[in-house]
Every structure is written in structure tokens, then in C-alpha cells.
Amino acid sequence: MKLLITGGAGFIGSEFVRQAVKKGFDTVVIDKLTYAGDLERLKEVEDKIKFYKADITNKEFIEFIFKKEKPDIVVHWAAESHVDRSILDPTPFIETNIKGTQILLDVARDTGIQKFINIATDEVYGELETEEGQFYEDTPLNPNSPYSVSKASADMLGRAYYRTYGVPVITVRPSNNYGYWQYPEKLIPVVILKALNNEPIPVYGRGENIREWLFVSDCADAVFEIIQKGKIGEIYNVGSGEERKNIDVVKSILNILKKPESLITFVKDRPGHDFRYSLNTDKIEKEIGWKAKIKFEEGIEKTVKWYLENISWVERKLKYLKDYWEKVYR
Numbered sequence: 001m002k003l004l005i006t007g008g009a010g011f012i013g014s015e016f017v018r019q020a021v022k023k024g025f026d027t028v029v030i031d032k033l034t035y036a037g038d039l040e041r042l043k044e045v046e047d048k049i050k051f052y053k054a055d056i057t058n059k060e061f062i063e064f065i066f067k068k069e070k071p072d073i074v075v076h077w078a079a080e081s082h083v084d085r086s087i088l089d090p091t092p093f094i095e096t097n098i099k100g101t102q103i104l105l106d107v108a109r110d111t112g113i114q115k116f117i118n119i120a121t122d123e124v125y126g127e128l129e130t131e132e133g134q135f136y137e138d139t140p141l142n143p144n145s146p147y148s149v150s151k152a153s154a155d156m157l158g159r160a161y162y163r164t165y166g167v168p169v170i171t172v173r174p175s176n177n178y179g180y181w182q183y184p185e186k187l188i189p190v191v192i193l194k195a196l197n198n199e200p201i202p203v204y205g206r207g208e209n210i211r212e213w214l215f216v217s218d219c220a221d222a223v224f225e226i227i228q229k230g231k232i233g234e235i236y237n238v239g240s241g242e243e244r245k246n247i248d249v250v251k252s253i254l255n256i257l258k259k260p261e262s263l264i265t266f267v268k269d270r271p272g273h274d275f276r277y278s279l280n281t282d283k284i285e286k287e288i289g290w291k292a293k294i295k296f297e298e299g300i301e302k303t304v305k306w307y308l309e310n311i312s313w314v315e316r317k318l319k320y321l322k323d324y325w326e327k328v329y330r
């Protein structure tokens with residue numbers, strides 16, 4: 001069984017690639033290696049995969065790869081993934097997330113594959129305004145940021161290609177991931193890095209926004225289960241039930257690192273900041289028999305430990321981040 005994995009040098013994609021190799025899949029990875037992609041994440045499996053440095057918006061090259069490799073299953077993780085960057089400039093989000101997904105779907109339709117796993121996000125549903133309620137797979141999409149709009153478009157394109165052309169698409173909507181190898185622009189690695197350097201920790205608004213935290217190995221594991229047992233044309237939410245306010249996430253990390261809460265600095269809120277996301281996961285639990293294994297307290301301990309042990313990797317990313325931080329945290 002041959003897997004073609006897009007975005008495999010990214011945070012979640014690389015976890016998926018490492019697991020795919022362990023499970024014995026024939027594994028082909030496509031990645032453009034943007035600022036967010038890094039082959040170091042794949043070092044432990046580099047001699048067991050085939051890697052193409054390729055942009056999913058380059059149709060000719062994507063066609064060439066599909067014809068040469070003849071994958072059975074496509075798992076599409078590649079995306080511009082950071083909401084704050086989409087607010088600074090939506091253009092690459094529209095290009096990669098919408099046009100890139102369309103190209104992959106076109107090529108998959110024209111060359112023929114068994115399954116196309118289209119990775120979306122809980123952000124396609126928009127926001128929950130209170131601490132009550134959940135998103136179900138049939139909740140209407142109502143995205144608010146340029147990022148989530150681009151992901152909702154890609155999600156809907158996948159379902160349109162299933163309905164219209166019969167491309168065997170399965171849509172997966174995971175909640176916020178955290179864990180090893182996450183690029184230090186996202187909340188958890190930013191907090192770890194700033195705390196270690198005793199620098200002010202920027203927290204949007206009053207830190208009241210709520211996210212549902214899914215450990216990265218659980219997310220990859222869910223996708224393997226969906227590949228095995230999921231139904232073509234269906235949508236699956238992938239969540240953990242582990243909801244936390246951002247401020248509580250920050251406090252947990254400070255507590256593990258034994259750093260003072262006085263490092264917390266509230267900054268101007270992100271424009272259009274969604275208050276809360278929460279996924280109902282009855283469908284994946286009942287139909288696929290999958291449930292997240294890692295509780296937040298365990299996952300955050302493991303994550304902080306990993307960053308402490310791999311701090312040189314994180315520090316190498318700092319040179320790309322200083323200018324960016326100045327633009328977003330004001």
C-alpha cells in the first residue's frame with residue numbers, strides 16, 4: 001500500500017510520516033519546504049521514504065509525481081497553517097490551501113486513487129460564542145479568518161469532487177494540535193521559548209479564548225484509523241475533549257518550568273479572534289472506534305520536556321521570528 005503524503009515535513013505531517021514508516025507503508029512525501037517545513041523532522045526515517053521538494057500549486061510537477069509513484073492513498077496535510085500570518089497576508093493561503101488542493105484533487109481524479117484524505121480543521125465551523133455547545137460534522141461552516149476560510153474552501157472542494165466526479169474523498173476535521181516539532185509561532189512553543197528566556201509572554205486579550213487540545217500522535221493515529229475504517233464521502237471530527245482557556249495553558253507551562261506568572265503580558269487581541277471551538281466526536285468513536293489517548297496534563301509535560309531536549313532546533317528558528325513577532329504582538 002503506497003501513501004502519498006503532502007506537507008510531510010510540517011509539524012503534524014511529519015508525525016504522520018514517522019508513524020507511516022513504523023507501520024510499514026511505502027511512503028512518498030511531497031513538501032515545498034516553506035518557512036514551516038523542515039526535513040530535520042524526518043531525519044529518523046529519511047532513508048525509508050521518497051521525498052519530493054514540490055509545490056502543490058505546480059500542476060505539471062504534481063502530475064509527474066502521481067504518474068511516477070502511482071499512490072493508492074493521498075493524505076493531504078500541506079497548507080499555510082497559521083491564522084496570524086493569514087491576517088498579515090491572505091495571498092499564500094488562497095494559493096496553497098485552495099488552489100493547491102484543487103490541483104491535487106484534479107490530478108487524483110485524472111490518475112485514479114483509492115482514497116484521498118483531505119485534512120481540514122475545527123476552525124471551518126467558525127466560533128462558539130459561549131462555553132456551551134459543540135460542533136457536529138453537519139454543523140454549517142461559518143469560518144471567520146482568511147486561514148479558516150481557505151481551509152473551509154478546500155474542505156468543500158474535496159466534498160464537491162466526491163459528489164461531482166466520484167473522487168474518493170474523506171474529510172477530517174481535527175482540533176488544535178500540540179506536541180513535538182511544532183514551529184515556534186504557535187501558542188504552546190511560543191510560551192515555552194519565551195518562558196525559558198525569561199521574556200514577556202504575549203497572551204491575546206485576557207487569555208479567555210478556549211481551544212480543544214489534541215496531542216499530535218493522537219491526531220496522526222486517528223487518521224490511520226480513518227484510512228482503515230472510514231467511509232468514502234464522510235466527514236470525521238477528531239477532537240480530544242481537552243478544552244482549556246489559553247491563559248490556563250500558559251499557566252500550566254509556567255508551572256512545569258517553575259517560572260513566575262508575572263511573565264504573562266496581555267497584548268491587543270487578534271482581530272476577529274474566535275472565542276471557542278469544541279468538537280463532538282461521537283461519530284468517530286461509534287463508527288471507527290477511535291478515542292484520543294493523551295490527556296492534556298500528560299501531553300503538555302511531554303511537550304515541554306521535548307522542547308527542553310531540542311532547544312537548539314527551536315533557537316535556529318528564532319532568526320525568522322523576531323520581525324514577525326514584532327508585527328503580531330503589539
Ligand code: NAD
Nearest residue numbers: 007009010011012032033034036037055056078079081177
Ligand atoms: P505546518 O505549517 O507545520 O506544516 C505545513 C507543511 O506544508 C509545511 O511542511 C510546509 O512546507 C508545507 N507546505 C506549505 N505550502 C505548501 C505548498 N504550496 N506545497 C507543498 N507543501 C507546502 O502545519 P501543521 O500544523 O502541521 O498542519 C498540517 C495540516 O493540518 C494543515 O492542513 C492544517 O490546516 C491542519 N490542521 C492543523 C491543526 C494544528 O493545530 N496545527 C489543527 C487542525 C488542522
